[in-house]
Amino acid sequence: MATNDYTTKTISAGGSELVITQGGSGKPLLVLNEELGDPGWLNWKQELALTRTVITPQHPGFGVSPRISWALSIGDLANYYAQVMVEQGWVGADVIGFSLGGWVAAEMAAQNPAQFSSMTLVAPMGIKPPSGEICDIYQYLTADYIAYSVSNIEGTPEFADLFGGEVTAEQYERFQDATAESARFAWQPYMNNPALSHRLGLIKDLPTQVLWGDEDKIVPFSTVDIYQKAIAGSKVVTFNACGHRPGN
Amino acid sequence: MHITTFTERPYAHVPEEEVIKNSSFFGVSNKFLDPVKGGSLFNRYLDEKVYAEEVGFDGVMLNEHHANPFTMGCVMDVEASILARITKNVKIALMGNPLPVADPLRLAEELATIDMISGGRLVTGWVRGAGCEQLANNVNPTYNRERFDEAHDFIMQAWSKDGPWRYEGKHYEYRHVNPWVKPIQKPIPETWIPSLVSPETAQFAARNCYSYFALATFLAPTVEMWNLYADTAEQEGWQAGPECFGYLQKVVCADTDEEAYELGKNYVYGGGQPAFARPEWMFPAGYNSKAATKRMAYALTDPETNEAVVSGKDASEEINVPEMKKYNTEVLYENLIRNRQIITGTPETCLVKIRNIMETLRPGIFAVWHIEGGPTTHEQSMHSMKLLGENVLPQMREWAKELDLPGPGEVKPGSRKLPANGKRDPVCDKSALAA
Numbered sequence: 001m002a003t004n005d006y007t008t009k010t011i012s013a014g015g016s017e018l019v020i021t022q023g024g025s026g027k028p029l030l031v032l033n034e035e036l037g038d039p040g041w042l043n044w045k046q047e048l049a050l051t052r053t054v055i056t057p058q059h060p061g062f063g064v065s066p067r068i069s070w071a072l073s074i075g076d077l078a079n080y081y082a083q084v085m086v087e088q089g090w091v092g093a094d095v096i097g098f099s100l101g102g103w104v105a106a107e108m109a110a111q112n113p114a115q116f117s118s119m120t121l122v123a124p125m126g127i128k129p130p131s132g133e134i135c136d137i138y139q140y141l142t143a144d145y146i147a148y149s150v151s152n153i154e155g156t157p158e159f160a161d162l163f164g165g166e167v168t169a170e171q172y173e174r175f176q177d178a179t180a181e182s183a184r185f186a187w188q189p190y191m192n193n194p195a196l197s198h199r200l201g202l203i204k205d206l207p208t209q210v211l212w213g214d215e216d217k218i219v220p221f222s223t224v225d226i227y228q229k230a231i232a233g234s235k236v237v238t239f240n241a242c243g244h245r246p247g248n
Numbered sequence: 249m250h251i252t253t254f255t256e257r258p259y260a261h262v263p264e265e266e267v268i269k270n271s272s273f274f275g276v277s278n279k280f281l282d283p284v285k286g287g288s289l290f291n292r293y294l295d296e297k298v299y300a301e302e303v304g305f306d307g308v309m310l311n312e313h314h315a316n317p318f319t320m321g322c323v324m325d326v327e328a329s330i331l332a333r334i335t336k337n338v339k340i341a342l343m344g345n346p347l348p349v350a351d352p353l354r355l356a357e358e359l360a361t362i363d364m365i366s367g368g369r370l371v372t373g374w375v376r377g378a379g380c381e382q383l384a385n386n387v388n389p390t391y392n393r394e395r396f397d398e399a400h401d402f403i404m405q406a407w408s409k410d411g412p413w414r415y416e417g418k419h420y421e422y423r424h425v426n427p428w429v430k431p432i433q434k435p436i437p438e439t440w441i442p443s444l445v446s447p448e449t450a451q452f453a454a455r456n457c458y459s460y461f462a463l464a465t466f467l468a469p470t471v472e473m474w475n476l477y478a479d480t481a482e483q484e485g486w487q488a489g490p491e492c493f494g495y496l497q498k499v500v501c502a503d504t505d506e507e508a509y510e511l512g513k514n515y516v517y518g519g520g521q522p523a524f525a526r527p528e529w530m531f532p533a534g535y536n537s538k539a540a541t542k543r544m545a546y547a548l549t550d551p552e553t554n555e556a557v558v559s560g561k562d563a564s565e566e567i568n569v570p571e572m573k574k575y576n577t578e579v580l581y582e583n584l585i586r587n588r589q590i591i592t593g594t595p596e597t598c599l600v601k602i603r604n605i606m607e608t609l610r611p612g613i614f615a616v617w618h619i620e621g622g623p624t625t626h627e628q629s630m631h632s633m634k635l636l637g638e639n640v641l642p643q644m645r646e647w648a649k650e651l652d653l654p655g656p657g658e659v660k661p662g663s664r665k666l667p668a669n670g671k672r673d674p675v676c677d678k679s680a681l682a683a
Contacts, residue, residue: 138383138532180390180534187388 024049032101063177213242303637344373494613
């Protein structure tokens, strides 16, 4: 199949409707989006879809899938996705999560490591940095937050395609929905769960990579050490001169 | 008509260039606060409230903001408690208590205390609080409306239900509710609901038979809210009247039009109200529905210049302080005067414009947002108040009789019957707008 052949569909899962974007074929790869929602079908997804079924759920309440009224924390959201995994037969999938989505993946693994065969966390939120602070999205205009998340805008090929120019009405609406629902999940403690680093101790043999840009201004790079220590056998991949968005 | 007076009680010594460089009062460092000077200002503002009573105002009004030199009063109930003791007859209106950021039981106790000390002169007002209040109090903006509704319902119970009792809600829980303070006014204190023309708020006010109080919004959208309120009242089976509506208007008087015009420039010190807080602080994600954000932008946008009145500027812009000062005192100030957001002049000059507002909006509550800001002196403020009391208020009272504009102390909101055909009468006169 052509690699840009992806579909968006609504499934019934976990007692709610969930919109997913799916492309490619092969072993499922679950992609969990960041706090601003789904940036779209990016180049790396096209590449991976040559050999994998790439599945991106649109987080409940982020403007595409309906909100789940009982989900009040990232731990709740993780539990919801775990139910979806079982119902959809995705158990054993690989998972990659970005920023807030990385936190969701980590919470899922902390609840049940066996639901994944590997985990990749890209600059995940979820753990309070040992130095510095997670950037407070609620004190920034979204456009400023996005600009702040990239170390070198000119040198980031997909940035202009995704976020260039004025924020469109459609983007504004999506960002508003996504950040509002993120606030419901993670206003306080802000974008972290003080118990997570301890709960990750349940993971014993899940192949895990933690990817991080060493110029990340959203989630300080110092957090990578906590993740590495908390997840047995995890490997760190550092992107030099890179901000919060190695994926773009 | 109930005529009251208000100021933001600014920390007047905040350096203007710091506000301009920050494009916002909110966010300026409190390193610029001298508590001695601030204390002196608090006392001055209290003295001015007492003087307002002396010159003939029916009420005094306070508000509350947090982390902001635009309004020092961040614990308004403390100031109100003092006024409860040092004033004699004026109503003390709190416009308003930001419910979502408060501890509702504590708030029920504070307000009941004020009503008891003042002998039943409290006017309560419930607000959601601006976006920046959610940030300054670390209250999740996505639960703002839910917390407002729940806190309101809880306070009504705390004031009416004999204790002790237990409360378990979504956002608040109390094991032992039994406050040994209750309002004198029964069943609850007189209530006005302040608003920046949010339809939900107008409907909330009408459904609860509260007066609706428009916070210096442009006249055309204010008329729309009056009509929405009146429609809601009609659905509830009663006729809205002037007692249901209050309007806040900046007015400053001096001996000559020229002096008053110069004095009025202090309203735009640092950019004035439009520089209250930058957009990212005013509208954090989830605070407003998208539709509400659009409506508010409309209500606070100058209909002629299309400029936002409460939005500040982009923080990343290069700010040229002298140019901005010039812009504020020339362009912005002129726009605000032309749109009747600020009225300046001798009593005679001011009265012409006030008459137009009275005819258009037909309010039963008129609040003078009195001169404030950086260089305004106590003497200037007192003199303006004296002119208002001696030469403006008596005429307004005459006109209120002529136009039949009773306040909520004269006619209780919710007590008027609908006409026999069940269709409400008009509550305002939009045709007077252009006059």
